[in-house]
Amino acid sequence: MIDEGGPRIHESGLPDLSVVIPAYNEEHRLTHTLDAIADHLGDGDGDGGRAGNGRWGTWEIVIADDGSTDATRDLVTTRDDPRIRLVTTPRNRGKGHALRLGVAASRGRRVLVTDADLATPIEELERLDKALSEGNSAAIGSRSVPGATIGVRQHRIRELLGRAGNVLIRRTVVPGVRDTQCGFKLFDGDRAREAYAASRVNGWGIDAEVLRHLQRAGVPLVEVPVRWSHRPGSKVGPLDYVRVLAEITRIAARSLRRPRPADLYAALLFLLMSVALYSGRFFDPAHRYLPDSLRDQNQWEWFFAVTADNVAHFRNPLFTDLQGFPDGVNLMANTVMLGMSVPLTPLTLLAGPAVTLSLVMTLGLAATAAAWYWLIVKYVARGRIAAFLGAALASFAPPMVSHAHAHPNFVVLFMIPLIIDRALRLCTGTRVVRDGVVLGLMAAYQVFLGEEPLLLATLGMLLFAAAYAAVRRDTARASWRPLLRGLLIGASVCLPLIVYPLVWQFAGPQSYTDIEHNPRSFNSPLALLSFAERSWLAGDAERANALAFNTTEQNAFYGWPLALLALAILVRLWKRALVKALAFTAVAAAFLSLGREFRIPLTGITLPGPWELLADKPLFEAVIESRVAMICAPALGMLLAIAVDRLLATRRMAIRYVGHLGVALALLPLVPAPLRAVDRTAVPAFIADGTWKSYVREGESLVPVPLPDPGDAEALHWQTEAGLGFRLAGGYFNGPYGEERTGIYGAEPRFTSNLLRDVSDSGDVPPVNQSWREQARVDLAYWRAGVLVLAPQPNDGALRETVEKLVGAPGRWVDGVWVWDLRKGS
Template identity: 40%
Template structure:
């Protein structure tokens, strides 16, 4: 690492200076601050361009590739602000999945931003919070890695800015900007890395450990899955870096382990109550089985869909969904990375970065190698790794995100070499190669569509005539594939509770799961499937009215009692006639047309 001005670095312990030019001449304090600010503003401008279509239409615009995720995230931001404003527990709520509710800490509620930004949510609405978090997340992550590269990897701020640019706007980052803020706001991860590096030098252990603890607690509030992936990647990087320096490794570990333990203790102290609620509170679960979610091999070499390369040279659609293009580095960049790896192989930091790229690129391929969606029968490391606790709930495709900072390191090192080499041909070759590799990955503005407005029944407040404090059952029930009722509820400032929803909760018994039950409790997306919910979902999908007998009607009554329902509401949509006929047979009477929906008042059935 580059020696910081005014400090003494023990290169026998942590020597990242190999193949790195000597520090630049001292400059005035104003100059670096101005450069930092200029680079940060540049990152912010690029982030704004990526999301400019959503910024231009905050009222009705919707990031089309987010699927139902934008609705879910806006609901999380809105319900957190609502809980704070009403002095309620923000970690859990029964406003969704009534009457069991949702464990928001066990979901991706991102309290690290939803709590401090609650005033913005209350004043301007959750869409503003959502797009603000995404914009600042992209720019902040880029600047965080730039800061680390400028302080510890290279002396050229331009070279550091190139590395930071890739880290903030890599294909995986832009893809997640459609609908996953928890994988966009990663600014604390480079700061955690920087703090550990400082501790490995022997910096103030008490102060350093305390700072690390606060950073870890902050990242827990932003997203635990990115922290887990980062921890594994950082460990592999450090292991490879110290592989041929066992004595230095022992010294570094001795310096680090106590402040790291202190930091962990502080993080647990800060987040302990929330973590207890996550794992032992109402509607908690232990793990989430996603199934096979590895990258197709083609995902490594193709261009991302939202990029110049994807526009002019689109490849086969092999991503698990539009928000999970976690690799998509493009073949020119991978060739360039291979060239850098050979060029800088004697540089320990470059060698560690290269191995990290290879390891996590392979892990991201999942349990079995697929090429162009075709199974090869070749087992990959995830076949064995995916069975271990902690990582079993991670989507293996996301391990490709660990490659991003490592690629950023290589780009920064090579850019600095090109800037300082006296051989003009080397410099020209590098910058031409850099442009050829990165230009196809240049992100294009994320596409936006018009948001479907809420039914007038909810927008006008006519639902209140049918409410007695119970729940609203929309037909079909809200689910991960149809989350619009969450938006309608949020628009009414959460004046009623809804049945079903889009969240992660326990997959087992519909009763409250205690902390003493099976530690292997499994989670699932959406509510526990009750018979009437499954029936209505099937009708919505097929348009076929099934035979309704006395047993089916009795089951529907039981479900309505369980849901403590006040009304069943059928908005217009696909297969509406079949759904209306089904509900009429279940309840034995037609619905009432109110505004643009059909309503069945079931208070007499449930409370009579």
């Protein structure tokens, strides 16, 4: 409403602002109140603004008299100002009825509701007006948020009763709003008239009922700190508290009878979208494989299987020697998702790890989308369509779909929105201890779901907080103390729960220092603007594979139309602090994902990358930097939700048409195709029928030829199908290498494992000499090998000949595989 360029005249002749004041026997206070409001709206010229429209444009004041028996009506009718109007009711029916009558009579584009005592000074209107200018449709003058000041306090008993009632209202009717009863609120005019017309309460509970209506309608509302002082002569008597309780009970009962169908539909749609994405495997997980997962599906099924086996046999869930024998695997140093795999042990034992993994990834992706939807509705955009589209982008963006092939730790992210919500609650400073404790528990649980996603989420929150603090310094000043205190409380709760597993992870058996990633583990600027392989309409497998080092790490690929849409949103809604902060978060994350250095496309210019600042820091040294671009997904999703919410609220059809067309053109190319699935390679009968039991004794291992590694981990599938009955030499996991314990993928290589892998890749039989045979005996003894097993595969003839030369004996064909029984002297 503030117009520094002069007064605004509404083309329709309707006022810019309506001030609605409920009144009952207010003859002693009303004159001062009307003078104060008229002078302020008239920019303090002393004549109520009759000399001009003033800083607030054209205005009106509507006094809603609730059957007063004193001179309240005469004070209004005798004033010589047509902008001050009176509406009346024959008898006293309550504040709610008066407000409903007054708001219905209002005509302003914005409506201010204020009590006749002006406990909140009219000057605070400027704060509320600023909040509406930032995209909200309702601004609540609040005494309970950081930055609010209270002058004269109420009597202690009244204050305690008010707080108790407010807690009840927040718990049952208007969640998330801390001060529902403050009588100073500014609304979009049409929203106010709609909400008050829908109200049924005649008493003091109408404030809660109206806010509840706005929340359920998806209207963005915000609490704004104001100055407030108790005024004598309150009309609230002891019995009114009982009446309010009854009204709140009725409102809450109506809420229980009428849940929001849109929220249920959204959750169902997210589930259907997830099932459609995994449709190739979901209905037969034990016999279907996602080839674009490379070897990760086998690895993750093994993770779930080994955790269930450890839990069932009361073994340490942080370690196993079933793979990488005899050294074993530090499970905490691998992403085994103990937060899922441990509680789902009964399902894994009953149905198998393939079923568990399929359900975790399908339901986890849907739960992640539902969590982002809930967060967006609560803080960003109340409109359910806007929230659905934003959450869908956050959860089904191309990088999420890429990881959906076989990285559940980057798919099951439903805790991240909950952690963000708890951090935002801390900023309000109301229940710091409780929220800090809950945040600590949530963070501890997320550690057991995935540490890297938690680290990236923390980085994203820090980027957002820095940007938001820069544009809203008042909010930052009011929030940093309770936030810091809550974070310290959360850390004191979280650390004792995770300290032992983390010590095991970083200093336990088979721990490692850092790990070398693919040299292409950064994003090209082109990757940010291109389309992913699994994008249904615009997917380009050749280009995507050229810009990412494998199909599970296409961590950007948002497409240039979405980038243009985000830029348009930023330009159009630049005044909103939230838009600025989200845009900065997305741009900064995308920039960090470019790695230690990046080349400007189509030029030979190479510049230092911002990741250089973090690359060698603790924790960050193990992060694949291209994954930082995943932070962009929820940031872009929230920007999209804000824009769609704004589009749906506008009445200008041309803007709505162009806006919806832009949204469709940006999102349609990103719609993912179902993940590609193929029939799974059958497990050899030697394993499936249990024949292996005659060849492997206690303390020995089964050695596949070649040994399993990140390039071929089918032997992990053998092991899970055999119920983890034998130990494997080699494997696919993260472990140490050399005296410096540098992290590598797979077991520490030995002479024989390297030799067999080379033969498998090349098909060439090497000239095996005596020294090679001696080295093979040493390696087989190290692995405590009971049997060598060669399954049919490419170049299996060369492998068979090589093994025969190494062990000095021919193999035997047993149940579909070649076998060398080392216990019989082979």
